[in-house]
Amino acid sequence: MDFLESYARIPKTQQRKVMGFVTKFRNDPRSSGINYEKIRDAADPHFRSVRVDQDYRGIILSPTQGNVYVLLWVDKHDAAYDWARRHACRIHPETGSLQLLDATVLEAPALPSQSFVDTGQRPLFNLRDREYLRLGVPETLLDLVKGITSEEALEQAEARLPREAFEALYLIAAGSDVQDILQEYGAPQAAAVDTSDFAGALQREQTRRSFCVVEDDQALEGMLSAPLEKWRIFLHPTQRRLVAWDVAGPVRVLGGAGTGKTVVAMHRARWLVRRGAEATPGRVLFTTFTANLAVDIQENLRHICTPEELARIEVIHIDAWVSRFLKSRQYPHQIVYEGHEQYRHCWRLALDARPVDPDLPESFYRDEWERVILPQRVTDERQYFRARRTGRGVPLTRPQRAAIWPVFETLRIQLHQRGLRTSEDATQDAADVLASDQVPPPYAAVVVDEAQDMGPQVMALLRRMVPQGKNDLFIVGDGHQRIYRRRYALSDCGIEVRGRSRKLRINYRTTEEIRRFATALLEGQTVDDLDGGEDRGSDCRSLMHGRPPVIRRFAALAEELAFLVETLSDLKGEGEGPGDICVVARTNALLDACEQALSAAGIHTHRLSRKQADARGHDGVRLATMHRIKGLEFRHVLIMAVNQDVLPLRQEMQRSTDPTEQRASELTERALFHVAATRAIRQLFVSCSGVPSPFLADFISSPLWADGAGDNR
Numbered sequence: 160m161d162f163l164e165s166y167a168r169i170p171k172t173q174q175r176k177v178m179g180f181v182t183k184f185r186n187d188p189r190s191s192g193i194n195y196e197k198i199r200d201a202a203d204p205h206f207r208s209v210r211v212d213q214d215y216r217g218i219i220l221s222p223t224q225g226n227v228y229v230l231l232w233v234d235k236h237d238a239a240y241d242w243a244r245r246h247a248c249r250i251h252p253e254t255g256s257l258q259l260l261d262a263t264v265l266e267a268p269a270l271p272s273q274s275f276v277d278t279g280q281r282p283l284f285n286l287r288d289r290e291y292l293r294l295g296v297p298e299t300l301l302d303l304v305k306g307i308t309s310e311e312a313l314e315q316a317e318a319r320l321p322r323e324a325f326e327a328l329y330l331i332a333a334g335s336d337v338q339d340i341l342q343e344y345g346a347p348q349a350a351a352v353d354t355s356d357f358a359g360a361l362q363r364e365q366t367r368r369s370f371c372v373v374e375d376d377q378a379l380e381g382m383l384s385a386p387l388e389k390w391r392i393f394l395h396p397t398q399r400r401l402v403a404w405d406v407a408g409p410v411r412v413l414g415g416a417g418t419g420k421t422v423v424a425m426h427r428a429r430w431l432v433r434r435g436a437e438a439t440p441g442r443v444l445f446t447t448f449t450a451n452l453a454v455d456i457q458e459n460l461r462h463i464c465t466p467e468e469l470a471r472i473e474v475i476h477i478d479a480w481v482s483r484f485l486k487s488r489q490y491p492h493q494i495v496y497e498g499h500e501q502y503r504h505c506w507r508l509a510l511d512a513r514p515v516d517p518d519l520p521e522s523f524y525r526d527e528w529e530r531v532i533l534p535q536r537v538t539d540e541r542q543y544f545r546a547r548r549t550g551r552g553v554p555l556t557r558p559q560r561a562a563i564w565p566v567f568e569t570l571r572i573q574l575h576q577r578g579l580r581t582s583e584d585a586t587q588d589a590a591d592v593l594a595s596d597q598v599p600p601p602y603a604a605v606v607v608d609e610a611q612d613m614g615p616q617v618m619a620l621l622r623r624m625v626p627q628g629k630n631d632l633f634i635v636g637d638g639h640q641r642i643y644r645r646r647y648a649l650s651d652c653g654i655e656v657r658g659r660s661r662k663l664r665i666n667y668r669t670t671e672e673i674r675r676f677a678t679a680l681l682e683g684q685t686v687d688d689l690d691g692g693e694d695r696g697s698d699c700r701s702l703m704h705g706r707p708p709v710i711r712r713f714a715a716l717a718e719e720l721a722f723l724v725e726t727l728s729d730l731k732g733e734g735e736g737p738g739d740i741c742v743v744a745r746t747n748a749l750l751d752a753c754e755q756a757l758s759a760a761g762i763h764t765h766r767l768s769r770k771q772a773d774a775r776g777h778d779g780v781r782l783a784t785m786h787r788i789k790g791l792e793f794r795h796v797l798i799m800a801v802n803q804d805v806l807p808l809r810q811e812m813q814r815s816t817d818p819t820e821q822r823a824s825e826l827t828e829r830a831l832f833h834v835a836a837t838r839a840i841r842q843l844f845v846s847c848s849g850v851p852s853p854f855l856a857d858f859i860s861s862p863l864w865a866d867g868a869g870d871n872r
């Protein structure tokens with residue numbers, strides 16, 4: 160993995176030479192054309208340098224026995240030698256994994272260094288030596304680890320700890336259950352390890368998150384042509400285990416933003432088809448909530464699958480699937496989605512049937528329709544009397560139900576007369592067709608991304624698309640990012656995931672500074688785990704660090720826009736490309752204002768539309784609403800106008816007078832902010848003008864906050 164980083168940093172011409180060298184080296188590492196030079200003063204006697212060209216050298220681990228060579232680093236001559244002197248490779252005697260270590264770690268056990276220890280404080284960890292070793296801590300670092308008293312001190316020790324050990328300890332420090340982490344990261348307490356068997360070590364799961372055994376020239380070429388896209392090769396062991404989990408039924412995978420849920424889902428789909436037609440007898444459906452994500456996934460699968468594998472995976476967003484399926488069965492209705500003109504007209508007619516008593520606002524009817532009538536498919540008054548209304552704030556007596564039913568009845572009649580069907584009803588119609596046995600389940604397995612935003616109707620449909628059994632459903636989602644639907648439980652939709660639920664905890668996208676800010680936006684909110692339980696988001700961590708988010712308040716929008724222009728100019732000055740920057744706002748009207756200000760300043764922009772996927776080929780700084788930016792990532796994200804009445808959006812909060820609904824709406828608005836903030840890879844800017852959003856209240860006295868433009872960075 161470090162090799163790919165060093166490789167990505169060298170000029171293109173040298174990269175081509177390295178590629179040529181690696182091919183030669185792979186074909187015959189003992190070829191007389193490869194000159195292995197010993198490295199004077201190297202901490203590891205197995206390190207050798209090899210010549211790539213006149214200036215560049217590769218560093219290779221060349222064991223005394225066996226025919227295994229590991230390419231570790233590439234750089235200019237002196238820098239490569241310097242790197243080789245500062246590192247060493249060892250097979251950990253407990254975990255059996257090959258570890259690339261800072262050479263100082265090999266020294267005799269040292270007393271804990273003072274810089275890691277705040278005297279008088281209690282140690283951060285309370286594990287037995289054996290447990291530290293199972294997590295991959297080298298024996299020489301046991302005292303150091305035991306002396307750590309704070310998360311900051313642990314961060315300082317990061318460079319000295321092997322990656323897997325640091326990560327496991329970091330998650331324990333973050334509050335993850337020690338036994339869970341021992342189970343996820345710990346070496347099985349089993350057979351003795353041969354610390355000189357490099358070939359054996361390279362086969363182990365923990366090793367394969369940092370080292371890759373190249374199987375063929377195609378894999379090598381794919382790896383070297385996009386060296387920064389590590390997700391294609393280096394899955395985390397927890398990710399890898401999920402991908403290849405041969406399991407007796409549906410699996411649910413949770414994980415905060417950026418923890419690699421989509422990556423895991425893609426590898427899972429490939430794993431399913433790669434197993435062959437006997438294990439996976441049929442096609443695999445990969446479905447998403449948003450159309451744009453499906454386009455991205457299709458594109459990314461092309462990088463990791465062969466054409467034959469790709470042909471067995473169908474990627475389509477769920478509404479498109481339903482529409483296509485029903486059309487193929489001569490469905491006589493037109494499917495309508497929220498906001499459709501005719502649907503709105505039907506609503507207007509239905510609301511004319513509102514009774515005087517009980518006197519309920521329009522919003523009540525809309526919520527009742529969405530949360531009670533549609534999910535339970537209520538079509539007549541008798542069914543409505545029996546319908547469950549759990550989670551609805553306003554209780555209704557039987558006579559009251561009778562009084563309001565005509566509104567829903569009218570709505571159903573109006574839709575029917577026009578040949579219209581809501582997408583929820585159409586989804587259930589599709590499920591009925593599948594349940595009626597006229598059609599065999601169309602897939603051998605289904606992989607689902609963005610499950611939090613799919614309603615219970617969709618989940619019930621997915622259940623019917625695939626026969627119950629091994630590896631049938633693989634569902635990934637994150638309740639913290641739910642922005643379209645209310646919560647539901649998988650078990651209510653016939654999907655039983657108990658005992659088959661896992662969580663991803665390492666964030667690969669954003670810095671820890673940005674992750675903390677984004678997580679704080681949901682602090683104190685109860686977020687569900689898609690199955691009726693609770694999901695704590697605070698036990699995720701990012702291993703990358705960077706600049707803290709910048710929060711700025713201005714007196715008026717004009718000043719805020721001037722700050723936007725100035726920040727974009729600064730980023731351009733730093734060499735950042737426009738396609739790596741996204742300006743986000745809650746509404747399209749606010750984005751219009753940003754677009755105008757940027758255009759007046761001569762800054763080219765590209766608006767991300769709802770229907771189109773973002774193409775890297777487009778020029779210009781991206782502009783997106785908080786809904787549209789979902790699922791994407793950019794090096795720099797600027798969230799504008801985080802003002803009172805914008806977040807939460809006043810219209811959304813006024814939709815309902817029911818306190819339960821209002822709380823749910825507020826959570827959705829928070830989630831939108833959280834989603835937008837978690838799209839930033841390197842840097843996040845948040846600004847507001849006038850009265851700040853209440854969601855920023857906790858930050859006003861924090862060091863992140865500044866009034867006016869201040870010092871930008």
Ligand SMILES: Nc1ncnc2c1ncn2[C@@H]1O[C@H](COP(=O)(O)OP(=O)(O)OP(=O)(O)O)[C@@H](O)[C@H]1O
Pocket residue numbers: 388389390393394395398414415416417418419420421422423637640666667668789790791792837
């Ligand atoms: N094992 C890995 N090694 C390196 N990068 C990874 C790994 N897993 C994921 N990533 C990268 O992390 C980023 C986030 O991954 P992904 O989009 O799969 O996360 P997610 O959990 O689906 O995110 P979100 O829910 O926020 O949309 C991507 O850039 C991906 O390439």
